Amino acid sequence: GKVRAPTHIISTISDDRGDEPCYAGVPMSTIIERGFSVGDVISLLWFKRSLPRYCTQFIEICVMLCADHGPCVSGAHNTIVTARAGKDLVSSLVSGLLTIGPRFGGAIDDAARYFKDAYDRGLTPYEFVEGMKKKGIRVPGIGHRIKSRDNRDNRVKLLQQYAHTHFPSVKYMEYAVEVENYTLSKANNLVLNVDGAIGSLFLDLLSGSGMFTKQEIDEIVEIGYLNGLFVLARSIGLIGHTFDQKRLKQPLYRHPWEDVLYTK
Numbered sequence: 001g002k003v004r005a006p007t008h009i010i011s012t013i014s015d016d017r018g019d020e021p022c023y024a025g026v027p028m029s030t031i032i033e034r035g036f037s038v039g040d041v042i043s044l045l046w047f048k049r050s051l052p053r054y055c056t057q058f059i060e061i062c063v064m065l066c067a068d069h070g071p072c073v074s075g076a077h078n079t080i081v082t083a084r085a086g087k088d089l090v091s092s093l094v095s096g097l098l099t100i101g102p103r104f105g106g107a108i109d110d111a112a113r114y115f116k117d118a119y120d121r122g123l124t125p126y127e128f129v130e131g132m133k134k135k136g137i138r139v140p141g142i143g144h145r146i147k148s149r150d151n152r153d154n155r156v157k158l159l160q161q162y163a164h165t166h167f168p169s170v171k172y173m174e175y176a177v178e179v180e181n182y183t184l185s186k187a188n189n190l191v192l193n194v195d196g197a198i199g200s201l202f203l204d205l206l207s208g209s210g211m212f213t214k215q216e217i218d219e220i221v222e223i224g225y226l227n228g229l230f231v232l233a234r235s236i237g238l239i240g241h242t243f244d245q246k247r248l249k250q251p252l253y254r255h256p257w258e259d260v261l262y263t264k
């Protein structure tokens, strides 16, 4: 047989050796000729397979819904301050991206992990939430700074409506809503947030589409693919905020003294 020198890198998602790049074995010409969408490309490069249209459309809805949430949120604020410090596009973008984490936008993977574990173990919302409290962990996917019972996040509603119409099952999302009903009995702002909605609904997508084995779902959840959706989506808005500040020729930002409590 052939003897092959050991390689330093293994790659399984794309191949650029031919006339055109292939994403998970699909040549670029096919992607263009068949009118593949951004959701299709994400499916190929992240999940290494073509997914049904209702799944790729769901992915695109997540990207559109999370693309921006105004200038006041952590990410946009950092990007705006960085752009106003005269930094370039990439610096302004990554400065905003670096705020994405357990409190802001990056709670999707943990929401999926905890909701999946609690649902699969048959925990009641009471057992789940109180168990988390005992461990001193805030429930990922629950809570919002400005959204509340009387000022719901319409993005969550839009995701739920889409899934109700197109998904074969929404059992994880329904569980997340039961958890929300319980947390809302404790405080008004403990709503299911957009991270929790995406985390629970992606579990429904993975388990209901018939496109993934149980082992593959466990691996996706364990590795944590889903924060990638927020990172990808919010990059669109952060790039926009950078251009906006440059277009407006905004000067160096300095935070006002009056807004700082100087104390010992």
Ligand code: ACO
Pocket: 102, 103, 104, 105, 106, 107, 137, 138, 139, 140, 141, 142, 143, 144, 145, 187, 189, 190, 193, 194, 195, 196
């Ligand atoms: N689970 C349980 N209790 C909570 C939660 C939660 N997720 N969030 C708030 N509380 C309770 C706690 O008792 C908290 O008291 P503590 O500070 O002693 O723990 C109390 O509410 C105070 O809440 P707030 O002051 O209203 O919280 P804040 O506005 O600072 O937090 C936040 C908002 C960061 C989103 C919070 O709810 C949280 O950490 N949620 C989990 C992470 C998450 O899902 N983040 C994504 C948000 S959506 C997005 O960024 C796109």
Ligand code: LMR
Pocket: 066, 068, 069, 073, 105, 145, 146, 194
């Ligand atoms: C967002 O999408 O950035 C948010 O939900 C966070 C926020 O505080 O509005």
